[in-house]
Amino acid sequence: MAYFKDADEVYATIGKLFEDLAEDDELAPKFQKANTIVQYQYREPQSQITVKLIEGEDGQVDFGDTPMEPEVVMSMDADTAHRFWLGKVNVTVALARGQMKAKGPVAKILKLVPLVKPVFPRYRQLLEDSGRRDLLEAS
Amino acid sequence: MEAGSALDAAPLRGFKDFYQYASTTRVIAGRDLLDSAGFEFKKEGARRVFLVTDEVIRGTGLVERVEAGVTDGGLEVAGVFDQVPQDSSTAVVERCAAAAKEAGADSFLAVGGGSVMDTAKVADAVFTHGGGAAEQEGFFLMPRDDDGMGKPFDIAPLACIPTTAGTGSEVSMAAVIKDPERKVKLEIADFPLFPRLAILDPESTRTLPAKIAAATGMDAMTHAIEGYVSTDWSPHQDARSLHALRMIRGNLERAVERGEQDEEARGNMLIAANLAITIALGSVHAMSHPAGAQFGVPHGVANAIHLPHVIEHNAGGGSDIADRYRDIADVFDVSEPEVGPALAAYLTELIARLGLPTRLSEVGVPEEGIPALVEGAMGDGTTLLNPREMGEDEYAELYRRAM
Ligand SMILES: [Fe+2]
Numbered sequence: 265m266a267y268f269k270d271a272d273e274v275y276a277t278i279g280k281l282f283e284d285l286a287e288d289d290e291l292a293p294k295f296q297k298a299n300t301i302v303q304y305q306y307r308e309p310q311s312q313i314t315v316k317l318i319e320g321e322d323g324q325v326d327f328g329d330t331p332m333e334p335e336v337v338m339s340m341d342a343d344t345a346h347r348f349w350l351g352k353v354n355v356t357v358a359l360a361r362g363q364m365k366a367k368g369p370v371a372k373i374l375k376l377v378p379l380v381k382p383v384f385p386r387y388r389q390l391l392e393d394s395g396r397r398d399l400l401e402a403s
Numbered sequence: 404m405e406a407g408s409a410l411d412a413a414p415l416r417g418f419k420d421f422y423q424y425a426s427t428t429r430v431i432a433g434r435d436l437l438d439s440a441g442f443e444f445k446k447e448g449a450r451r452v453f454l455v456t457d458e459v460i461r462g463t464g465l466v467e468r469v470e471a472g473v474t475d476g477g478l479e480v481a482g483v484f485d486q487v488p489q490d491s492s493t494a495v496v497e498r499c500a501a502a503a504k505e506a507g508a509d510s511f512l513a514v515g516g517g518s519v520m521d522t523a524k525v526a527d528a529v530f531t532h533g534g535g536a537a538e539q540e541g542f543f544l545m546p547r548d549d550d551g552m553g554k555p556f557d558i559a560p561l562a563c564i565p566t567t568a569g570t571g572s573e574v575s576m577a578a579v580i581k582d583p584e585r586k587v588k589l590e591i592a593d594f595p596l597f598p599r600l601a602i603l604d605p606e607s608t609r610t611l612p613a614k615i616a617a618a619t620g621m622d623a624m625t626h627a628i629e630g631y632v633s634t635d636w637s638p639h640q641d642a643r644s645l646h647a648l649r650m651i652r653g654n655l656e657r658a659v660e661r662g663e664q665d666e667e668a669r670g671n672m673l674i675a676a677n678l679a680i681t682i683a684l685g686s687v688h689a690m691s692h693p694a695g696a697q698f699g700v701p702h703g704v705a706n707a708i709h710l711p712h713v714i715e716h717n718a719g720g721g722s723d724i725a726d727r728y729r730d731i732a733d734v735f736d737v738s739e740p741e742v743g744p745a746l747a748a749y750l751t752e753l754i755a756r757l758g759l760p761t762r763l764s765e766v767g768v769p770e771e772g773i774p775a776l777v778e779g780a781m782g783d784g785t786t787l788l789n790p791r792e793m794g795e796d797e798y799a800e801l802y803r804r805a806m
Pocket of ligand 1: 570620625626688702
């Protein structure tokens, strides 16, 4: 059973998280050190989020089609993405099992992994605030 | 089980939530095996073999012996590419793949050290699937059935005859190639990159210079130690790592000092390097990859320099980590209670006895280079597998200590 029933649900949760992060005075500059554009391509439900992480530039988060050209493309089931933001996915294991695929200069993405830990509680909070407590209990 | 975040330090003991282990290369080891290279490679489907090597090895006459062995087994030598440099690059890989196509080859045979074998691996991927060398970058991204989620497609049969006892590339699914434009080492790992056949014959390391035997031997040592303490550890790899360390203990110094006269030590080091290899490494490799890409420090030398500093740092990160290092220290009869500093000191002495440099400043790395090295280490895949969480400050401090 997929956690999200359609792309809009993905955008309202994971997408909203990216939008919040882009505006975060403390975290946004850290993520922008990656100097890249990352596209997350999700399956089940089919959805796509493109995130600009460029130092000194305003953040940009696009849902679905985008004029931005991604340098790194991460693809996975939306469920895996959800479990990742709950802090329940080990990235190296997910890559080894093919549950996550990262195309492009992988170094840029790997540098971000240690930065995401403070984001997990925010995602939980976001789910609670947006009435999606049902999604908190992912295993 | 109520786990914390998957990014919290992974436990280094107990029953793991998940691990995966594969080692699909057929290994033959022993004496007088070069003559039967063709006889053995035929069993892997090779017909027209493309040899990949470097000029130094070709100069020793080893390649001619292997060529004779190939034809003796009823196979053809389609061509020889001997232009692999010490630190191979994407451009070399592409030239090698094109030459193999041109020669009408159907299989690859690498005769050389890590750079030669990694070149052959990535050239084989380019040869089979097309595209540029840099496009092959990534972990578990090679073409697969079922929309990329099914069985990975095979590449052309690859056999390896290692001429150094160190990298273990002849039995690993990984390859590291320099991308000179981006000044990074591209890391490529996936199941099809396991060579079909590895031939371990001490004849192939007979003329190996002591300095290179020492540096590559320390690469094997580093694989065994880092593999054993990695968050990506597994009981399968533990068994290999610990036995590799026992074999290194008994044979590395002998092989370096006695070289040509000690076939047994050379043969055992080839096997130890095989046992030691894993893609689950840690911060020593994370620090050494940029040192190689940015300053040309040979991989084994860089590992020898960084290893003691990383051990001391990691072992201070908790009793679980220190316990893992204690198992390693036991192999070397190092029994002081403070395992980190004791094991580091033991290895520093060993490295000096082997005639290797112990400081980055001795191998042309300037203090001003540290920020870029830190950047490189942070982006290296092995950073995530180090038992103690690493950040920019930690890497900067370790590089400073290694100066
Ligand atoms: Fe290595």
